[in-house]
Amino acid sequence: MYPDDYLYSKDHEWISVQDNVGTIGITDYAQHELGDVVYVDLPEVGDSVEANEPFGSVESVKAVSEIFAPVSGEIIEVNSKLQDSPELINESPHEKAWMVKIQISNPEEVRGLLSAEEYDEYIQEQSG
């Protein structure tokens, strides 16, 4: 379920890091909790984001959820498909529905994130 080569935040974002560029999305657990996603608000290329600060939001019919940056950096690419097809977040949260790519400014921050196994344990606890 949760790709081994991704890292995860306790706010339910995933990040895949390659050459100091992080691709970020929300996890399958998060999309399931939200329900049908009908709206996405994402930042623009060039915006800078701070670790653990909200950089966008995802809305289902019933709920609004902020998306938090797992690490700090600058937005270098935004998945523009999500604006017209927010349902991709439900259908393919870990792949097609990547949200932004960021140039990571402080690689140290990655260390605080959870592995797939740790995240899986974390959500088991969450769902009680």
Add this chain to the structure above:
Amino acid sequence: MADPPLKKTALNQVHRQMGARMTDFAGWDMPVQYAGTLKEHMAVRKRCGIFDISHMGELEIRGAHAQETLQKVTCNDIHRLSVSQCQYSALTTPEGTFIDDLVIYRMAADRFLLCVNASNQEKDFEWIRQNALPNTEVIFRSNDFSQLAVQGPQSIEILQPLTEIPLSDMKYYWFATGKVCGSESIVSRTGYTGEDGFEVYCSPKETEMIWGRIMDSGKSRGMEPIGLAARNTLRLEAGLLLYGNDMDETTTVLEANLGWICKLKKEYFIGRDALARQKESGPQRLLVGFEMVERGIARDKHPIEMDGKPLGAVTSGSYAPFLKKNIGLVYLPTKCSSLETEFSVVIRKKSVKAKVVSTPFYRRASKV
């Protein structure tokens, strides 16, 4: 003090077994969604959906002066209501504001059943009792009924095989009593979705059996069980108001744009004078429908602004799954409530443009 335990409908276990997500609604443990709100919403618009609405309250008013008691406490004209007919109405305060909105069923010349909002049932009961004329009995019947709603264009095909009541002969906002799955029930051609459909008042003991039989009957037609989230988006698209959101004890019947249930020609009802005065001077504000012009979903309680000035807040706002638009309801000063008027909804500190549109947002193609 700890909250009292949530009340459960006769179907609580059934919902849980079906994997419904549950929520606290007006003190009831109710299903908020089953398969997903979008899928449920579309099933009702295109095929059919079944709802457990057993949290709704029921009051019975009977006796020689039952009719005149209702004529006094509600703003619609009970004299126009025939036996076997339903009427949408409101219990009004002396100020002409809403104690509750309700549907009145005339069971007999001197006997009525009132379907009221779950959160208001005790308040309504007390209010009617205090204002009842002599020779009128006011009876709390909420524990005697479960309620199921079957809504959507295929409702008749799904429900008819299970009841002796001839459903296609029943007109919109009429009802009949008879057996549903062998159990004595009341079936009305009413609903809260903007679709054709029925509401079934049945015995709590038989509810699980009846739910199961309707589910079986609807399976081949793509019927879905519907949670409260889709119930809300369906009623909002249909421009139907929700007590507590769109009206309450601070808003009058005329401000809520429900002049059609406000029969000022009646000699007397509680709130009549206030409403007659307001009608003459014209209400200062009106509940109107709007849709978002710019990207963004308006939600309940989001503030609104016009020319940078705060003007109040969204009373109901949501994504509309059938229309694929972002819509809502809001009270605007009457002078700036005309169609196409633009204003802003403040969504997480950002002003997003919206405009006044006519309601209902959605109207089904053919009437019953």
